[in-house]
Amino acid sequence: MSTSIIIISSLVYLLLLFLIAYLVDAYPKKGKKLVDNPYTYALSLAVYCTAWTFYGSVGKAASPGGITFLCTYIGPVLIAPLWIFILKKIIRISKSQGLTSIADFISSRYGKSTRLGVVVTLVSFFGIVPYISIQLKAVSSSFGILTNEGKEWNEALNNASFYDENAFIIAVILTIFTIFFGTRKLDPNERHGGLVAAIAFESIWKLFAFLAIGIFVTYGIYNGFGDLFSKAYAHPEISSIFSFKESEVDSWTWTWLIILSMTAILFLPRQFHVAVVENKDANYVDKAAWLFPLYLLLINIFVVPIACGGLLQFPGGEVEADNFVLSLPLYYGKDILALIVYLGGLSAATSMVVVAIIALSIMISNNLVIPLLIRTGIVQEQSSGDLSSRLITIRRISIIVIMLVAYIYFKAVGAGFSLVSIGLISFAAIAQFMPVMLGALYWKEATEKGAMAGLLTGAFIWVVTLAIPTMAEVGLLSENIITEGYFGFSVLKPYALFGMESSDHIAHAAFWSLLLNTGMFIGVSLNTVPKQIEITQANLFVDIKKYTKKGSEYELVKREAQYRDIENLLHRFLGKKTAQKILTTYAKSENINLEKLKTANAQLVNLAESHLAGAIGTASAKFLLASVVKEDPISLEEMLSILDETHEVIQYSKALEKKSEELLSTTQQLKAANEQLKNFDRLKADFITTVTHELRTPITSIKALSKILSDNKDLDTDKRTEFLNIIVSESERIARLINQVLDLEKVQSGRTKSDFKVLDFNQLTQLAFKSLKALFKEKNIECITAFPSTELLVEGNADRLTQVVVNLLSNAIKFCDPEEGKVKISLQAESPNLIVLKVSDNGAGIPLEKQQLIFEQFTQLNSQRTGKPAGSGLGLYISQKILKQHRGKISVQSKKNQGATFIASLPLYHK
């Protein structure tokens, strides 16, 4: 086929594209009908099928393990039903925030972060540029095949200068095409109806071309699928290629390749662009979710038949399998068909290149160049004037630069790689967006730092496991890296990181990069505190449904700006025409007179921001607005200080609460103390009353009897003696009482501690018992004693302790059975630290309710003998006090009519 025919038909084809795009833009009403529908939308998604699909699938299918070519399509088909949730959510978020690229999307979600936008842009750039360059290779080589008919294939392929020339021309044409449709005007929404129409047309064309060659091979050369496959299976070499069992592909590789293609279909910049940015209505997704898989199915039906046909036709491998689609029709002399197929390949390549470059150029200008210009102040310096044309220039330069780099890459390494491998390396780069994208959509706790850490880690692993070894393979770097590992460490082999062997380099790289990426993303997110703006954006993204319903009331902070400032910004960055259109539309919908408007409310500020974001990126839009908007969104510091204040208030109220609790408890304590004082007062009064009563009683008899004695001098001796004895005994009683009161005073003031000495309590008790022995005998009381043979040392005052023992013994005498008195005394060391003295009587016992009472002052029970109290009522009270001073205790055990046992315990003294 002559070169001129091919060149002319190529140019005609490209002109047709120009025409379609131009007409759609020129007649927006009719154009809209054509573009704004789910079918065009689904077709535009087919930009996914590149020259790689067109040539590479057959090439891959015809090589060992070739069946893996399907992974690239299985992934998207599997994920398509989920688009209804994921893709629609992404679209809604992007529309509400004016996001125009995946870099902007990620940057916006993580606090409108400029640096995150930069990273995403760079990853995209380095991931996609090789992919673009490989399209150039595909087109130029297909061009070469057609024009070199009759020459040896290899010769054609090796004709390097010819190659370059072709590729360069194609690159230039595509650049012009891209600039023409991508940057004709600066649309804040980045929607290019003409371009979409052209892309959709290209999708139809490439499908048509591929079906044509498929039908030709299957039904033209052979007699249908049956005939073709039976012939292919007759060849053991061919059948082995398509057999799953004998293929070299394991499920591990399948899994990872499918995962990669799942992420690629959503997050490849060009896919994001057509699926999200160019989308008119999120509901198109519902239809596209089944239309697009259908398209993939159709375009793949004939991949295997063509591969079989090619292998049958050119068994020796003299024809590169990537080129079967062209060489088969040429071989059979079907030049027109070959031309159609060639144009199909051209359409696949051009659509991919154009959209990818537009998507990349948006990222580069909005996330790299403009932030840089704004930060350095270059934009602000020219404070007046329309900047929109300048922005377009930036965009155009970006496009040229991308194409130039792609061309250089093509010249440097591109020739050494197959379509499929470069495509998959791109996929692996783009897959690094998956964790942060899913986090952006569904995980509010994800932070900018986490996203940054995850992305950088993933990108780094991608570089070391794919990019660098790829360069080594083509000879740009030493092969040693692959065979020996980085720096000679075998654990750092790029294709077997940490000793993990994998049958497939891509799967290996995907595994490590995604694992570490996700790990870092989650780990760092959980350990960092998001800024206020990150929290706001996280809510807007994750809960997009909530906010789209409510309109724009979501802003956490009221924002206000001078209307003039807003107007100015829009004029400068969008151009007067676009800006005025936006503002009048707004004014109409809100019923506002713009002439009189002085302040722009939050709604207008948000509107302006979303339009500016479309033109210059979210981060830059936020930055620019911050200079004119009165109230910036609350900074983290402010937020924290508010939280601090709240915290302080809470603390303060807690302190108050505590104070009032303390007050309450103090009041209660005071009340209790007062009550105690009153009690003491009452006790004191009682004490005085009791003491006076106790004193008056003996004095009464003494006084009366002495008076009788003095009045009756002639009283007989018996009476006189009786009366005198009574007087003596009553006087003694008074003396005793006075002594006890004094004892009590001493005990209560605790004055006795200083005279503590180490003494033998055993001896002391026995002495006390001896002194009372006569009394026991006199009252005819039976005594059972149990004293230990050893000494029992205590530290204390001998007199006081004797007083206790005597008190207990005399109580026993007083209260034991009057007829058959029986008293038990036992003393022993009950533990290495405790001496216990038990004194039991067999009297009436002490009722339970009185057992506590008897240890208080002036309470006493009636003596068994006389039926009346036989003491001052101070004995046990004093004993208890004394024992307390000696760190001892006294208690009583008693049952009615079964006597009482008083138990005194003292700590044993140790040297």
Add this chain to the structure above:
Amino acid sequence: MSDKPTKVLLVDDEPNILVAIEFLMVQNGFLVEMAFDGVEAIEKAKAFLPDIIVLDVMMPEMDGYEVANHLRQDQAFVNTKIIFLTARGTETDRMNGYGKGAEIYLTKPFDNNQLVSVVQELATYG
């Protein structure tokens, strides 16, 4: 003063005080009976039917006021005179005593002559 000797019941839980009062009463020609607590006092009073009771206030189990209360409810003791003898000497105690139906309220330690004359007066004039 009638021919019959005046019967006096002495109640106190302190035997030594009883000894003194008994001596004084007997010396002045009264017929004396003694009780050591409230319960015994009521028993003795019912049997002895005294004209005058000298009643200690502070006694265990049943105090003097209770005894007086109990006796006042009995028709047999409508004319019986009660002299409270107490070691409680405050004005409140005194008023308390009169409120309980005492004819005379004497504090311990009492004056021998005063006690005797009070009893004699009560015996004579009622």
